[in-house]
Amino acid sequence: xxxxxxxxxxxxxxxVLQAIGDALEDSGYHVLRAGNGAQALxxxxxxxxxxxxxxxxxxxxxxxxxxxxxxxxxxxxxxxxTGNATVASAVAAMKAGAFDYLTKPFTPPELLEVxxxxxxxxxxxxxxxxxxxxNKTESQIANLIGTSESxxxxxxxxxxVAGFKxxxxxxxxxxxxxxMVVRAIHELSPRKAGPFIPINCAAVPASLMESELFGHERGxxxxxxxxxxxYFEAAHGGTLFIDEVGELELGLQAKLLRVLxxxxxxxxxxxxxxxxxxxxLAATNADLQxxxxxxxxxxxxxxxxxxxxxxxxxxxERTSDIxxxxxxxxxxxxxxxxxxxxxIEEITMQRLQTYGWPGNVRExxxxxxxxxxxxxxxxxxxxMLPEHVRRAQVDDAxxxxxxxxxxxxxxxxxxxxSGDRTRAAVLLGVSVRTLYRKMARYGLH
Numbered sequence: 298x299x300x301x302x303x304x305x306x307x308x309x310x311x312x313v314l315q316a317i318g319d320a321l322e323d324s325g326y327h328v329l330r331a332g333n334g335a336q337a338l339x340x341x342x343x344x345x346x347x348x349x350x351x352x353x354x355x356x357x358x359x360x361x362x363x364x365x366x367x368x369x370x371x372x373x374x375x376x377x378x379t380g381n382a383t384v385a386s387a388v389a390a391m392k393a394g395a396f397d398y399l400t401k402p403f404t405p406p407e408l409l410e411v412x413x414x415x416x417x418x419x420x421x422x423x424x425x426x427x428x429x430x431x432n433k434t435e436s437q438i439a440n441l442i443g444t445s446e447s448x449x450x451x452x453x454x455x456x457x458v459a460g461f462k463x464x465x466x467x468x469x470x471x472x473x474x475x476x477m478v479v480r481a482i483h484e485l486s487p488r489k490a491g492p493f494i495p496i497n498c499a500a501v502p503a504s505l506m507e508s509e510l511f512g513h514e515r516g517x518x519x520x521x522x523x524x525x526x527x528y529f530e531a532a533h534g535g536t537l538f539i540d541e542v543g544e545l546e547l548g549l550q551a552k553l554l555r556v557l558x559x560x561x562x563x564x565x566x567x568x569x570x571x572x573x574x575x576x577x578l579a580a581t582n583a584d585l586q587x588x589x590x591x592x593x594x595x596x597x598x599x600x601x602x603x604x605x606x607x608x609x610x611x612x613x614e615r616t617s618d619i620x621x622x623x624x625x626x627x628x629x630x631x632x633x634x635x636x637x638x639x640x641i642e643e644i645t646m647q648r649l650q651t652y653g654w655p656g657n658v659r660e661x662x663x664x665x666x667x668x669x670x671x672x673x674x675x676x677x678x679x680x681m682l683p684e685h686v687r688r689a690q691v692d693d694a695x696x697x698x699x700x701x702x703x704x705x706x707x708x709x710x711x712x713x714x715s716g717d718r719t720r721a722a723v724l725l726g727v728s729v730r731t732l733y734r735k736m737a738r739y740g741l742h
Contacts, residue, residue: 300327302416307337307350307362308378317349320405321412334362341366345373347396347415352379352386360390367394372422374415441477442625443618447610451478458605459485464557466542466602467580469609472659475580476540478607483536488576491535496528498544506549508565511556517566529562532575542602543583543594554598577602612654612661619650619661626662630669639669641677644733648679652689707735 304326308314311332318328329345331337334357337350348366352359363375377390377398390398396415399408441448458465459482467475476495483493501509508517512527528537545553556562557577561570579602588594612619623641631638641649654660664686672681679687707725714720722732735741 301325302346302419303327303329303344304412305329305331305337305340305345305348305373307331307334307348307354307359309333309351309354313351317408320408324409326412333357334359334365337362338365338369341369341373343370345370346419347374347376347412349376349378349412352377352390352398360386360393363390363393363395372419374419376411376415441474441481442622443615444621445615445618447615448618451607451609454605454607455481455485458482460487462576463604464576464602465578465605465607466585467578467607467609468585469580469582470611470657471582472657473609473611474658475582475609476538478609479536479538479578479580482578483538483576486536486576488535492532493536493538494528494532495538495540497540499541503546503549506545507552510549510553511562512564514564514566517564521566524564527562527564529556529573529575530571533573534575536576536578539577539579541581541583542579543581543585543588547593547595550595550598554595554601557598557601612657616650620646622658622661623649623665626658626665627669630662630666634669636669637675639675639677642679645677645679645682648682648687648689652686703735704741707732708741711736711741 301324304321306314306318306321306328308317308330309332314330314332318330321328329340331340333354334350337348341348348362350359350362354362357365359377363377366373366375374396375390375394377395378401379386379398380401396418397411399411441452455478465479465482467478469475479495480493483489496509498506508521508525508527510527510529512525512530513521515521515524539553556573559570560574561572563570585594585599585603589596589599612622620641623646627641628638630636649661656663664683667683668677668681707721710721710724711718714724718732719729722729725732727735
């Protein structure tokens, strides 16, 4: 039978060494026994998962052994054994890198509980190390597009959180790409080979949501003709994406919180709990803190979901990403419709950057698709854009302070030149082409 893990045990008291070693072996662990620190170092290898060592041993004490082990095998977790009078020393050992400590006398259940936690932590660190090694050259995040400072921060956060099981709350206006961020986290995680199961809380009737999430037994309610697996069980070993989580009713929020805390579900109509290994990622376009204040959302569930927060800015706050986004969307649309890829005129691109995009990336895609379908040719001109996009004026509140000053300077120069663009460009010390580009950006007609 395969062992649960390899434990290296260092203890100079033979009776204690035998008692602890026997208890670990009886529980299914492979145990390497050493009577002192020097012997422990001789038996140390990459196969060792956890080291259990007495704090006080002759020649080499537990602290010295800890230092040597961390230098040679940094992923090995270390548990210190100490007497009642040396708890302070054990705490010092933990600061030096020990996972935990046991104070004598301790019972076998106490020992096995600490060892199990140490082993789980060790395996998580090993998985993270392997994942980082595999993804250290990763330069792009799924289908997310943009090089603005806000997007670069989001890419970095995705890479940081992907390897953990922690819940992540993604917030942003409708159409900003919340599901794409969630999918990127899943695809970069150790769970990428497992299922990715999305559920939109706003699209499921409240009366059916519990059954959808947790499943139900046959006859659990009217119409339940057969046993059904819920989304949590379907996502076992992978990721469950709960979209528009703010739409959940308060009663179901309590049940969701319990699943997140225990890792167990109870199907509707059943009294038997089932364990599920699922990472939950959630998204919302509502301000959940306001929902908490209004008592429409449980604060404990909010805090449980909001372990890591990713806020996606609206498109109007990252207009520098629009050219890259537009080109990428056009390529995909042309492939879908079998069309040749057109060129977007510079003035047209400026119009796209001027418009506020209340529907965000989704609206940009729809506008480009409409332009492709309703027009022909190899160039997208300004006149092809919908009138509400063409005529959009820039709100000063959307512009940085320097941009507001630039817009005012251009407006002033045009008035001084009585509307003559060439003369206005001379007054500003820029080319006519640059002036037109700036005018388009700021919605000056």
